[in-house]
Amino acid sequence: MRGAKSAKWVAGAIVVALAATACGGGSGEDEPKDKGALAGYVSIDVGEPQKPLIPADTNETNGSYVIQSLFTQLLDFDAKGEIVYTNAESVTTEDSKTWTVKLKSGWKFHNGEDVTAQSYVDAWNWYANIKNNQQNSFWFADIAGYDDVHPEKGDPKADKMSGLKVVDDTTFTIDLKERVPYFNYKLGYTTFAPLPKVFYDDPKAFGQKPVGNGPYKFEKWTHKKLIQVQAWDDYKGPNKAANKGIQFKNYATLEAAYQDVVSGNLDIIRQVGPTDLPKYKQDLGDGAIEEPYAAIQSLVPAFYSKTFKDVDPKVIQGLSMAIDRDTITKTVLNNTRTPATSFTPPQVKGNQDLDTDVFTYDPKKAKALIEEGGGVPGNKVWIQYNTDGGHKEWVTAVCESIRNATGVDCVGDAKPDFATDLEARDNDEVKSMYRGGWVADYPVNVNFIKELYHTNAESNNGRFSNKEIDALMAEGDKAESLDEAVKAYQEVEKKLVDEMPAIPLWYYRINGGHGKGVDNVNVDFHGDLELTEVTTK
């Protein structure tokens, strides 16, 4: 019996200990809770940012949403993709090589510090420096002196880019390595935001509690639950907040967020999950949002693979014509995409009618083209995709369509997740084609052509290489004006139809919604909701 008694003691003690730890967190009854909405605040399902909140270190959507609310860069774009000056008075150039930026005066950071030309130049130099490991540092690569602060290998030779010069408090100039006629469009990317002096004292702490110059100022970040920002009264830009603040709430699943919108516990959902898509328009009524935006999904042939090595482009044209885009977008994809008719989405400058039938479903011609081009080696193609992104359904449908139309066997090559998928792409291990996606960084056709199909482009994982097309792009970059550059790239796009570096499938649409508590929810050109315009009732 002695044994039994002491066992009771031990067991009892452990139970008490467990109970104590469990209650420790739960007893804070008086603490302010995240529950319920604050009056005048708009809540939206935006998950935990992957990285600290530093403008040049964020390119995924969650972080970008928060960064965009906290920081304002020189300029922005309207829904049509036209430039709207925000912090800049003007951005001008004579020769597309030297750009002069004039800032609006009187702008301040949230801590009261003035936003000056120096705030921009210092920030950009810091972002570009290889030592600081900023993910978007390559965005500064056009600027003269970038290679000194960001060498391919080894330590930087300088900590300032020679191309950036401060003229006075509100003026600075940017010298580029070469002409880039569309450089001002790049400046609309959040990476080009300025930083206050406090940043340099402790970048790590700043990333948790950023101080920006945007329409909202940072309030709090409860990790994995909520980020809250408050409208900033002294904001001088055109996109001043029409609400009192934003709550970015983290949801584990799209379905959970959707349930909260329907029941009124959440104001806005950015994307309705596949299970709720068939009924969200009924559930949300006027609150349902369905808008196209500047993003495209393609099938990208790997030109090193057995299937597509030295392939006749006619074969790829044939495969493209074998895909019944209309039916697949309507059925399998529930109208979340619009069939593609070119390599660029309609929202970008320079999108054109290509006057071709390569993107139209025509099984007979598809078959004929593939035969004409010498057929597909092994009569089989693979489409690589990641299973964690909801792609399986449409890949299966596309394969079905190709198989039925042409008799070429087509199977999905599933990778368990995005990381594995990317690794196979980077290491040139794609069996024949992969699923490619691209969202506009800036609304110009160059972004969809040069970054994807230039021989040296980082994202050209299909390793498409065509000297003639590279030369045409170089020609476009030398253009005197933006219009000329856009025209030159339109010529490139026409060439792309003959060479088929990818099979464009469809453009994205945003399928979101909002509850009855808010109004005036609009979508910008790259599919983000314009949170500053949202009004509460």
Added chain:
Amino acid sequence: MGRYVARRLLQMIPVFIGSTLLIFLMMYALPGDPVRALMGDQAFDPAVVESIRHDLGLDLPIWQQYLNYLGGLLQGDFGTTIGSQRPVADIIAEAFPVTIRLTLFAFVFLVIVGISLGVIAGLRPDSVRDRGLLTLTLVLISMPSFVLGYLMQYLFAFQLGVTTPTVQDSENFGDLLLPAIVLASLSLAYVARLTRTSMAENLRADYMRTAVAKGLPRSRIVGVHLMRNSMIPVVTFLGTDIGNLMTGAIVTEGIFNVQGVGDAIYEALFRREGATVVGIASLIVIVYLVASLLVDLLYAVLDPRIRYA
């Protein structure tokens, strides 16, 4: 007794080291580089990827990475995450209290409701209420937790409006009620069935007849003689189930939007955050070890014939 406990606790050390090593190696074996994955679909600069990998020590050989990790662990440092650069300890400290609360809630519900149901049915085997319980548990066992989860959400949040569909505040026990019930329901069926069968069997045992013959009051016969002997298989099940409740809650956590351990480990795995996965998984291993020790000790409480030296 004390020596027995001490020995068991000491045994946990090699198990802990072994399990961290195994999980560490498994994470390493997974394809996909976490730093590269951070860059996503869009353009990026390989030099930056290399530089980040170097700063985090991810370019070192695997054994050196493991030693570094273990060295940090001994000093109480769980490492930092790759993406957010936050200490893994913070992430654990956020996720575990939520899950422990949910688990404890589910566990209490499970013990009280499950055992009572089992007792009620077990005392009258093959009666109507026994058959009723067997049918109910059969339904619970065969229903996947996401079906039950959505059903409960629909009924209680949308039709009756008693609660919000998702957990708004994971420190609020009222909010956690629904997910806890869903989480517990599968195990509830097992516990009820185990108790019922064990009870029904022991009812026919010799010592029961003796107890009745001695003229003991019925409450004592059932409460002490029958219950104590019938609880051993149930306690074994409950012990291992604590671990299951903690780790197996991914689906339930997703439906009700509870940011607990299941959610944290899934996300870490998805992003190849090795240090986070190893940290959380090792803690769960410890939970399992402690729970099984508790179960072994409870045997001695329930059955005096069992002794540990």
